[in-house]
Amino acid sequence: MNDLAIQLIDVTKRFQGPGGEDVLAVDHMHLDIPHGEFFSFLGPSGCGKTTTLRMIAGFEMPSEGQIVIRGESMGHIPAFKRPVNTVFQSYALWPHMTVFQNVAFGLEMAKVSTSEIKIRVAEALELVQLEGFDGRKPDQLSGGQQQRVALARALVQKPAVLLLDEPLGALDLKLRKQMQLELKHMQEQVGITFIYVTHDQEEALTMSDRIAVMHKGRIQQLGGPEEIYERPATRYVADFIGETNFLEGRVASLQGEWTEVNIGDAFLLHAPTVEGVTNGQEVAVALRPEKLTVQAEVEPNLHCISGTVEEVVYIGTDTRYIVNLLGDHRVVSRMQNLSSSKKLTHYPPGSEVIVGWEPSSGRILTE
Numbered sequence: 001m002n003d004l005a006i007q008l009i010d011v012t013k014r015f016q017g018p019g020g021e022d023v024l025a026v027d028h029m030h031l032d033i034p035h036g037e038f039f040s041f042l043g044p045s046g047c048g049k050t051t052t053l054r055m056i057a058g059f060e061m062p063s064e065g066q067i068v069i070r071g072e073s074m075g076h077i078p079a080f081k082r083p084v085n086t087v088f089q090s091y092a093l094w095p096h097m098t099v100f101q102n103v104a105f106g107l108e109m110a111k112v113s114t115s116e117i118k119i120r121v122a123e124a125l126e127l128v129q130l131e132g133f134d135g136r137k138p139d140q141l142s143g144g145q146q147q148r149v150a151l152a153r154a155l156v157q158k159p160a161v162l163l164l165d166e167p168l169g170a171l172d173l174k175l176r177k178q179m180q181l182e183l184k185h186m187q188e189q190v191g192i193t194f195i196y197v198t199h200d201q202e203e204a205l206t207m208s209d210r211i212a213v214m215h216k217g218r219i220q221q222l223g224g225p226e227e228i229y230e231r232p233a234t235r236y237v238a239d240f241i242g243e244t245n246f247l248e249g250r251v252a253s254l255q256g257e258w259t260e261v262n263i264g265d266a267f268l269l270h271a272p273t274v275e276g277v278t279n280g281q282e283v284a285v286a287l288r289p290e291k292l293t294v295q296a297e298v299e300p301n302l303h304c305i306s307g308t309v310e311e312v313v314y315i316g317t318d319t320r321y322i323v324n325l326l327g328d329h330r331v332v333s334r335m336q337n338l339s340s341s342k343k344l345t346h347y348p349p350g351s352e353v354i355v356g357w358e359p360s361s362g363r364i365l366t367e
């Protein structure tokens with residue numbers, strides 16, 4: 001046994017589409033997930049997240065490649081013999097059974113002794129904060145509580161890996177946010193490897209140790225939440241995770257750590273050099289809205305470009321400014337509304353302003 005919980009070795013999955021055509025759901029995926037990691041697959045609907053999870057679970061067989069769990073190739077090992085358990089968006093609890101019976105069911109099937117079942121069910125219910133709910137039926141529980149029962153039912157089996165396919169998708173926003181933190185804490189407590197599927201970027205950023213951003217069956221970028229957000233590798237990732245301004249331009253010169261980019265002959269800017277960038281190359285410089293400040297004066301150490309405010313949107317915590325920069329480059333700036341003593345000056349539409357940012361916040365994207 002090695003220290004990896006899961007390995008995907010060149011895994012591909014093809015389906016037949018409705019017209020008999022080939023659908024490439026997962027495209028030559030390579031992946032190592034160490035034990036105890038909270039790992040997320042993040043991507044839009046249809047990018048192959050569920051298919052990947054179902055292949056790990058054993059509900060689908062790869063068309064090519066191998067799935068290895070704890071050092072053992074799964075080959076044709078059926079789902080029920082794999083050391084994994086799955087939690088879906090639909091809780092699929094048995095309506096006629098109590099919470100206790102729902103959670104205990106798998107253990108009873110496995111002929112675990114009655115006394116051990118009692119202890120393990122109690123532990124699992126404590127873990128999901130449902131102590132005292134043993135005797136209730138699913139229809140006497142809220143959606144969030146039902147999902148906790150589904151979690152307890154999976155965790156009670158002590159799987160090596162827990163697979164979760166958009167498990168919070170049916171819950172309202174507030175409960176979802178609360179459950180995100182709880183799930184993260186739960187995972188830290190039990191130390192089981194969690195493989196989580198979501199199309200919600202904030203959810204992935206909140207919970208994951210590492211995230212695989214998927215696009216058309218492939219992993220576009222793999223990294224920690226901060227890495228993915230602060231240093232996106234491609235336009236697709238920058239665009240999918242959070243909001244991004246793209247300034248399109250051409251590399252004017254390479255100066256070691258810094259690259260000078262000419263933005264449509266309107267202005268030059270510097271951004272940190274990235275691997276593979278070449279002189280004269282067409283690139284985009286990605287800038288997050290919260291890195292841009294709208295101000296009245298030019299400031300040393302910032303890139304300062306003049307522009308005209310086109311639109312101001314107050315959204316409570318922040319104010320969004322849409323500014324048309326020199327050369328007709330429209331950008332969004334997001335300024336926090338701090339305490340009233342630090343109240344921001346407001347710049348109504350039509351104001352001539354300076355948009356400033358630290359050169360290090362620009363991210364050069366070559367693809």
Ligand SMILES: Nc1ncnc2c1ncn2[C@@H]1O[C@H](COP(=O)(O)OP(=O)(O)O)[C@@H](O)[C@H]1O
Pocket residue numbers: 015016017023024025043044045046047048049050051052
């Ligand atoms: N059983 C199936 N038969 C045919 N096509 C499928 C099947 N399951 C999934 N697909 C296709 O594979 C692609 C990936 O689907 P899926 O893994 O469900 O994506 P996601 O979970 O990211 O939304 C989609 O184009 C989907 O239509």
Ligand SMILES: [Mg+2]
Pocket residue numbers: 049050051
């Ligand atoms: Mg899915």
